[in-house]
Amino acid sequence: MQEVLQQLANLQYIDSRIDEIKQLRGDLPEEVLDIETNINRFKAKVSQLEEEEDNLKAEKKKLELDIETSLDKTKKYEEQQLTVRNNREYDALTKEIEAQKQFVENAISRIDEIGKRLEEVEKELEINREKLAETEELHKDKKTNLNKVIKSTQKEEDKLLEKREEMEKELDDRYVRSYNRLRNGLNNGIAVVPMERGAALGMALPPQIQVEVRRKNKVIIDEHSGRIVVDPSFFEDARKQLKL
Numbered sequence: 001m002q003e004v005l006q007q008l009a010n011l012q013y014i015d016s017r018i019d020e021i022k023q024l025r026g027d028l029p030e031e032v033l034d035i036e037t038n039i040n041r042f043k044a045k046v047s048q049l050e051e052e053e054d055n056l057k058a059e060k061k062k063l064e065l066d067i068e069t070s071l072d073k074t075k076k077y078e079e080q081q082l083t084v085r086n087n088r089e090y091d092a093l094t095k096e097i098e099a100q101k102q103f104v105e106n107a108i109s110r111i112d113e114i115g116k117r118l119e120e121v122e123k124e125l126e127i128n129r130e131k132l133a134e135t136e137e138l139h140k141d142k143k144t145n146l147n148k149v150i151k152s153t154q155k156e157e158d159k160l161l162e163k164r165e166e167m168e169k170e171l172d173d174r175y176v177r178s179y180n181r182l183r184n185g186l187n188n189g190i191a192v193v194p195m196e197r198g199a200a201l202g203m204a205l206p207p208q209i210q211v212e213v214r215r216k217n218k219v220i221i222d223e224h225s226g227r228i229v230v231d232p233s234f235f236e237d238a239r240k241q242l243k244l
Contacts, residue, residue, distance in 0.1 A: 002217070008179060009235050011192070012190065013238035019189055028145060035139040038135050039139060042128055049124055049125045053125070057118070074100045074101060160242075194231070194234070203224050213229055
């Protein structure tokens with residue numbers, strides 16, 4: 001049983017160190033992901049505005065060409081009016097002339113609208129491009145900081161994870177499942193605690209429980225926290241064994 005208790009203490013020692021490494025990284029991974037989301041959002045907005053700008057310019061160019069065509073038609077119809085032989089032909093040409101003039105009027109009005117919207121789009125593009133550039137610069141800085149932290153701790157973490165996997169294989173599946181379930185259900189992830197001065201994490205243990213912990217011959221569960229309580233010597237040995 002002492003071997004089982006030592007393995008449980010070793011697992012906790014490894015997991016606590018991995019938790020410390022993750023705390024060193026802090027919120028950087030989440031911050032980087034959030035920044036990347038914002039970058040994608042700004043890129044999508046810029047792309048949308050650029051597409052709108054292209055479409056507006058294309059529409060404006062087409063309208064300008066259509067106006068020229070319409071003016072040519074109007075001139076042609078007006079010249080034809082001078083040579084018509086009856087009122088019916090004259091009235092028909094008059095309707096065509098009015099239609100072309102109305103088209104030109106509508107086209108000019110639309111070109112004005114396009115001009116105003118293009119000004120707005122240009123301003124929006126400038127703002128979003130600036131935000132995109134600022135966000136990309138921020139992402140670069142955060143990513144650099146994160147990479148530095150990861151680089152400084154990755155080697156140790158990889159060794160710890162490798163050792164943890166070895167320890168899980170050595171330990172009976174029942175204890176592994178119980179340990180992992182208990183650890184995952186705790187905010188601080190501390191499933192195995194050393195008894196120090198008759199207490200576990202500051203909570204006093206009954207004298208009989210203290211005696212049983214010192215005997216090191218069974219798994220003791222603290223009735224208050226549900227954690228596994230072991231003799232502190234197991235953690236001292238864990239520090240010696242797992243000096244990576």
